[in-house]
Amino acid sequence: GESVGLHLPTLSVQEGDNSIINCAYSNSASDYFIWYKQESGKGPQFIIDIRSNMDKRQGQRVTVLLNKTVKHLSLQIAATQPGDSAVYFCAENINNNDMRFGAGTRLTVKP
Amino acid sequence: GAVVSQHPSWVICKSGTSVKIECRSLDFQATTMFWYRQFPKQSLMLMATSNEGSKATYEQGVEKDKFLINHASLTLSTLTVTSAHPEDSSFYICSAYYGSYEQYFGPGTRLTVT
Numbered sequence: 001g002e003s004v005g006l007h008l009p010t011l012s013v014q015e016g017d018n019s020i021i022n023c024a025y026s027n028s029a030s031d032y033f034i035w036y037k038q039e040s041g042k043g044p045q046f047i048i049d050i051r052s053n054m055d056k057r058q059g060q061r062v063t064v065l066l067n068k069t070v071k072h073l074s075l076q077i078a079a080t081q082p083g084d085s086a087v088y089f090c091a092e093n094i095n096n097n098d099m100r101f102g103a104g105t106r107l108t109v110k111p
Numbered sequence: 112g113a114v115v116s117q118h119p120s121w122v123i124c125k126s127g128t129s130v131k132i133e134c135r136s137l138d139f140q141a142t143t144m145f146w147y148r149q150f151p152k153q154s155l156m157l158m159a160t161s162n163e164g165s166k167a168t169y170e171q172g173v174e175k176d177k178f179l180i181n182h183a184s185l186t187l188s189t190l191t192v193t194s195a196h197p198e199d200s201s202f203y204i205c206s207a208y209y210g211s212y213e214q215y216f217g218p219g220t221r222l223t224v225t
Binding site for chain 2: 034036041042043044045046049089098099100101102103104
């Protein structure tokens, strides 16, 4: 079946460097995508979203890029901090109320 | 705004007993809530969609008689794990829509069945 997946299960970066987390999706009908951050033992926290009619959206220190041609989504975190260490999930919205999550990438920030 | 709470945050129960988990939208009304299950080092898997005033919609493979969902008000949905077994031990997370697309998650409930 169609699903959302991630290219890298783990990512380790040095504090202050930029991080890039990638996600591939296969449902071409998806019209909305979200990146979530989940810290250990907690629920997912909304980071940033993007609609399918956009290819880039920026937030505070984060940027999401959407390439519909290759069905690819990425999350860029600028000047990564230790507090950014967490698991990051991309999710795609299918048919309004149906949200599907990718496998997740664990980001570790080294001081 | 858009705060979702869960209670309890963790629970330990004996095999064969039932456990109820509450999900509340604290500062908004949610006609639709979602229940997810997450095993260690895995992603969130949607279990069911809880609709206020009507029956929940379960995902394929989720036993509706085992995971009872009640969405009696616009701010409360409950998930009852009936006759729990050790394999039901997991992290259960609920969420609710705030606005058209924004989905906010609760802090999760860690269930351990001994």
